[in-house]
Amino acid sequence: MDDLELAVLLLNSVDLLEDPADRMAHDLRWWRRALRRNGHAALARTQREADRRGLLELRAIIRSVFETSSEARARTLLNDGLASAGAVVQVTPAGLGVGGGLAARLLYAVAQLVAEGGVARLGICASDPCRCAYVDRTRGGTRRYCCTLCNDRAAARAYRQRKGQS
Template sequence: MIEFQQAGDPVAIAVDLANTWDTLESQHEQLREVADLRAFLERHAYSGAAAADERDLARVREFRDELRAVFAEPDEDRAAMRLNGLLERSGAVPQLVPEGEEWALRHTPVGSGPSARLIAAASAAVAEAVSALGWERLGTCEAAPCTCVFVDRSRSGTRRYCCRLCADRAATAAYRERRRGDPG
């Protein structure tokens, strides 16, 4: 039987995966061992997480780095080429899956483990976000040294930070900067 991930927010999961490389942490790599990958999969309600192994960890990390490169690529054509490459290599095919009372169209490599499903779902989610919202909605946090990525789904489309914490950190830094510039 093919098992699918539960209904979630595929874009949020893709962003969460991209940010498992976290430059705010003393050790940037958050997927250090197989147990970290299993915990990530479980957190996002992927079935079969316990089967993830070293090979899955290497694959997911490599994919994560390539996904971050899509967010960092300033040239739209090149970004599209990168993302299309990820979609192709993920082996994702559109599949109808039951979600509650409804049927949802999900991109899934048929009959494969949770890591492969995560990679396919994340590729498809980011591609769908780009087609719906545009490349300018893929962002990288401006509160250095944070380099976390985000998909700006706000109405205004003016998001600059990955999270509330970074927005506050940037505001505090700007305030201190102003104070320092005050004469007397």
């Protein structure tokens, strides 16, 4: 899982189809487990309960970037976030990278995508009541749902509506 996928994972710690919806409301157990499950065991070990408030703030910033359709607003959110996360861009053997901790990394990953493809590549699932985030990697930018399940559910609903009308 790369940093951009980690940013989406953090956003989707809130899942309205789960109970409770916010799996980070009280502690970071879900977050650490999710990191381990996605190949980030070392990172999971560094996550302390004291970091939870910061993670929730980071989550709110990144969600705002995913929700806005304004490029200017996304840039402001990302630039402010990167500045307060102490993000430092560095040249590494693998290309450009960022130092300054997890917040800096996740914001940098989202910023790279916005810089290249604009906010249209960031989306919130259109399958009501799901509000999960996704990154649209389709060529035409046509993705509307977070997962196959939501896609199928929306298709079934549309089918029922068409049948009901005829």
